[in-house]
Amino acid sequence: MTATDPLPGRLRDAVYALRTARLGLERRRLDYGRETEERAERLAGVLPASVAELREYEREYEALEWFHETYADRVAEIHDAGVATNTTHWRDGVTLYVVCRALEVETAVETGVLFGSFDAHVLAAMEANGGGTLHSVDLPGGPPGPFEYGHLIPDRCRERWELHRGDARAVLPDLLESVGPVDLFLHDSDHRLPHMRFEYETALSHLEPGGVLASHDVRLSRLFDRFTEENGLQSCVVCDTGIGRQSR
Ligand SMILES: C[S@@+](CC[C@H](N)C(=O)[O-])C[C@H]1O[C@@H](n2cnc3c(N)ncnc32)[C@H](O)[C@@H]1O
Structure with missing residues (x-):
């Protein structure tokens, strides 16, 4: 054990497994209909946009036929291949779509791609923004x-996407240094607390003033709430995604 690694690996994995099991139970109790209905109100407390504007972005998303057709086809391909999708639910993708539209996000960094549900939503918003x-x-x-x-x-968004292969611990510091400051950082890789904290801390110093630190699976622990509070970010949680915004 070291000062920066207070729990030995096996114990840390056991704690993570417990948290994940607890999150599974909490998700069953969570009223996702209500979470989704309140998305615009919650985001309006964090973003420089009104509830009406944010609802308009939600409607815009609903109407993106080119996006939904491709997305549904590709989800079906994954299901047909019989592999576990374990991909982020589209209701969290919508939250990121709305954030990227409201802030006109140009530069974003994300960890944890897998099948790319979040990526698809961020890139669709960049397509609507006309850049990024x-x-x-x-x-x-x-x-x-x-x-x-x-x-x-979707193919039409791919030219805005750059994939960097490697452990976020190794890749993130140099990547953020070279492409930052960023309008949006999104964590969805390794959800064990030391790793989440590492990503949040690394990203925070590379955020544009007014930029957003977003994270999936924030209900696993109090880390996101504590981190945003300690660092003076305004924040909210919608479904399973936390949105924290640095003041300008
Ligand atoms: C829950 S999935 C991501 C889901 C994805 N964001 C989406 O929208 O569908 C987690 C991903 O994080 C990746 N991952 C895990 N640990 C990582 C690390 N240390 N660095 C980079 N990626 C990591 C895994 O390979 C996996 O693809």
């Missing part, structure tokens, strides 16, 4: 089955 680049980090290798990382990303 998403840099995504995932481990060497790829998702299960005969697929590449980011299978859900």
